[in-house]
Amino acid sequence: MLLSALIGTLEQGLVYGIMALGVYITYRILHFADLTVDGSFPLGAAVAARVIAYGGSPLLGTILAVIAGMFAGLTTGFLNTKLKISGLLSGILTMTALYSVNLRIMGRANIPLLRKPTLVSWFGERGMAPWVLFLVTLAVLKMLLDVFLRTEIGFAIRATGDNEQMIRSCGVNTDSMKLIGLSLANCLVALSGALVAQYQGFADVGMGVGTVVAGLASVIAGQALVRVPGLGWSTTGVIIGSLIYRGAIFAALRLGLAPTDLKLITAVLVVLALSGSVWSSSLAKLGGGKRRATNIPAA
């Protein structure tokens, strides 16, 4: 019983880890707090569920979900770079619009996928447990992302988040880099949503609420735990952060907290993590200790 619950936690950590990689791209690399995620996650689920529910191939549904995620990211990017709406607001607008779009796609608030063929069931029939499927997918995506971020385009995207003035004076169109980063991130988020729907056996229009905060929690936890410099380690940290985050939720539920309290707990955890430097410096002052050296932003 406990073992299967732990495996379930592992599977969630892995499948939501794909979403966390997306949040990592926008939040850590582009320095763009992208709230599109709360809409593109259920968008991926909606597209995949709709295709599967109507007898389409789950693979096709998942691919279409990824493409839909790309358009969600492009929309936010367009609002931000071309219409000059602030990044935060652009994401909120897309997310809000996506709520209606997702309902349109699904035709109702919830699509059950029980007894429908899904990617998870297809691999399950061939002896591959969901956690193996998610682990392999996540590992491949992580390695592709690491390689991508070390290409010329990857450099330009990272520099756009780090120092726009500098990379523009190197002849890079920073608007294009933001569009690439945002669409890539939301591709990953929508893929994660599509897989979650197939894993849990339904898509629900409300399943996106709090996704971005969960993603942030994973990214921040990973950054706090994995302090080895280097790109490969940061993305590894995100995955570990996602596992830790799902583990913490599992522990909270075991301690008797109601599942409905989880969003509150997540929000509190993210607040604590984000304000960590404030806490540690005031603690250091209390203890008369030396102030911590200013952190170099990780790659």
Add this chain to the structure above:
Amino acid sequence: MLRISQLRKVFSNGSGVEMTALDNVNLDVRPGDFITIIGSNGAGKSTLLNVIAGVYEVDEGEIWIDGENVTNQPEYRRAHLIGRVFQDPMIGTAASMTIEENLAMAMKRAKRLRLVPGVTAKDRARFRELLAVLGLGLENRLQEPVGLLSGGQRQALTLLMATISNPKLLLLDEHTAALDPKTAEMICQLTKRIVENRELTVLMVTHDLKQALELGNRTIMMDQGQIILDLQDPERADMTVDELLDQFEAVRGKRLLDDRVLLV
């Protein structure tokens, strides 16, 4: 090399208050010119560099670089023609990225970006060679994030990045002003060496009148958005700082007084 004609740039704060930053500026820069630009605060020196680089759009006039009309090109499109070093050492480099990654981005200035590795072994060898010339030991720290470097080291790296792809025009905006005197001198010598070796065309804004007369072959003075003095060698060669100040007074009928202008 650079031709500017009847350039006009007005800043507006949105509530009808307007400030003319550049007022009918004309300038013809020959290849190999090293021009120092002086003037009090608000004279339009930095604005001039910024409109040349494309950070601001101009209201009137034209800018030609190396036979190309760049007046309406966005900044990133004309970046292949221009190398820049800013006053703030933090602006010229990406702190979270490594020394070699920064150099690689500067080297690929305005080339089409591809999905190939951003730094190759061949690049590394070249970076080591170039960095060794700086004499700061950076050639052994290629994989360290630039954020770990001191302001002077970052400025030296920025200078290297600005010149690595042989730009048609090098724009220096008080690039030694934020450094301590010793480091400033080091960067100044480095600038001289790089400019001479590569025969670059340079526009350099400075508040240091002595430096303005020592460096380069031509000095222009700006005031209230206009070029009011254009001194060239040999006339410039014997000019002292005092004579320069007298010249300003003769043209404008007032003293060039500004706490940021160094008279020594």
